[in-house]
Amino acid sequence: CCNFTPVTRIAYRIGVPEAGVFREIFNTDSELFGGSNLGNAGAAVAQNVPQHGRPLSLRVTLPPLAVVVFKIDRR
Numbered sequence: 001c002c003n004f005t006p007v008t009r010i011a012y013r014i015g016v017p018e019a020g021v022f023r024e025i026f027n028t029d030s031e032l033f034g035g036s037n038l039g040n041a042g043a044a045v046a047q048n049v050p051q052h053g054r055p056l057s058l059r060v061t062l063p064p065l066a067v068v069v070f071k072i073d074r075r
Contacts, residue, residue: 015054029063038063
């Protein structure tokens with residue numbers, strides 16, 4: 001998910017196709033890249049709230065001027 005604005009988006013919803021835990025696998029705002037380390041504590045859980053044409057959604061924090069990538073945990 002991309003946030004190309006200088007504003008942090010808290011509780012932003014991203015539609016997802018299935019239930020589960022989605023791991024935050026990449027965050028350009030990580031302190032490893034000189035960022036402020038805003039993120040989602042490593043994961044977000046799909047909730048029964050439709051969004052973006054998908055049956056479920058994640059509620060996430062999107063840091064300003066950043067890209068955050070999630071991947072479903074199939075373990």
